[in-house]
Amino acid sequence: MSLDEVKAGPFGIGTFEVDGATIPAAVRGSKLFDLRDVIPGLSVTSQLFEDWDRNLDRIDDHLRAASTQGIVLDHGLVDARLRVLPPVQPVGPVIAAGANYREHIIEMSVAHRLGRDDASDDELRAEAAHEIDERVRAGDPYIWTGIPSAVVGAYDDVQLPDVGEDVDWELELGVVLRRDAYRIAAEDAWDHIAGFTIVNDLTARSLVPRPDMAKIGTDWFRSKNQPTFFPTGPVLMPSRFVTDPGSLRLELRLNGDVMQDATTGGLAFDVPSLLSYASSVAQLRAGDLLITGSPAGNGSHWKRFLRDGxxxxxxxxxxxxxxxxxxxxxxxxxxxxxSRPVAVSI
Known part of the structure; x- marks a missing residue:
């Protein structure tokens, strides 16, 4: 659906804590609207997926009629009365695509010397580029999972862990499912997508390798599932308002300096391919969050990781x-x- 077909303009779906009460809400422009006033019996945003298109139409009609109402959002309100929670409640699992931007893969291969010990930087770049091109042509995406307790809101603090160093940022496009998906074809993927959100997939780089279990390799559980490691939101933007998911610009700034600046056109495996592959393995559910990988510009490249402040x-x-x-x-x-020896703890 194009934007000119939408009755009153885009709106996002979110969850907010206002004066201690948690409410499912729609956000249009600078105003927040309590969706319990729109859909009888609604208590959490995930209930909207039961009849997603009809519920969006009902919300749109309400917002058009109630354009002068709602809670006005401003910086002071967010600080004093309102907390922005992850938009889909209850929070479900995170299905995460790793190594899915070509330039990011090349960058990380050089930063972490992922290749032959005697290879030059140029050789590592060339080998990484060949590997990802071959994987896209004939191989599979790389998928791992995150747990709900690591997901926080778009304005929450990030807590650095007491075990694990070199915590890195990874801004990503998040895709939320509107219905269950199992063994679906890529061409059917859009019918299963409710909309899109922002996710920052944090990683404690020092916890990724397992030197004590070298044959098993990486440990994504401990390196990516620490509390606060998935800032998500602020809203779920319905797909009817996102005209071209393949050309969205992602930008991450650290203390005002641009660290990541790319578009989703750089995805190695696109959204339908990721969803088709993930659903070939697991039974995905409505409300599940698929994150699609992060572009170049991580701390590993800049040799600068997150610090207090x-x-x-x-x-x-x-x-x-x-x-x-x-x-x-x-x-x-x-x-x-x-309680453990230092050699095992880090």
Whole structure:
């Protein structure tokens, strides 16, 4: 559906805590509208997926009629009365695509020396480029999973862990499912997509390798599932308002400096391919969040990782804006790591 077919302009779907009460809401422009006033019996945003298109039409009609009402959103309100929660509640699993931007793969191959020990930087770049091109031509996406407890809101603080260093940012396009998906073809993927959101997929780089289990290799559970490691939102933008998901601009700033600046046109495997592949393995559910990979410009490339006091600001065309302050480690090890030899703890 094109924007000129929409009755009163785009709106996002979100979840907000206002004066201590959690409400499912629509956001249009600078105003927030409580969706419990629109759809009887609605308590959480995930219920909208039961009749997604009809519910969006009902919301659109309500917003058009109630254009002068709603809560006016401004910076002071967000600080004083309102907390922005992850848009889809309850939060479900994160199905995450790794190594899915060609330039990012090449960049990381050089930064982490992923290749022959005696290879030059130019050789590593060439070998990585050949590998990703062959994987897209004849291979599979790389998918791993994140857990709901690591997901936080678009303006929440990020807490650096007490175990794990070199915490990196990875701004990504998030895709939310509107209906269950299992063994679907790529050409049918759009029928299963509710909309899009922003996700910052944080990674403790020092926790990725497992030197004690070299044959198994990487450990995504401990490196990516720490609390606050998936800032998500602020809203879910319905796909009817996103005319070209393949050309959205992603930008991440660290303390005002641009670190990532790319478009979704750089995806190795596009959204339909990712969804088709993931659904070939697992039974995906309505409300599940698929994140599609991060472009070049991570801390590994800049040789600069997150520190106490940093501020990350992320945006994607038409999907809103994130702002996350970074807090340093607490200084207290979890009991498990405190009880283990140093060689195993890091």
């Amino acid at each position: 940093d501020v990350m600001e992320g945006s994607i065309t038409g999907l809103g804006f994130q702002r996350n302050a970074v807090r340093g480690p607490t200084g207290h090890l979890p009991p498990w790591q405190a």
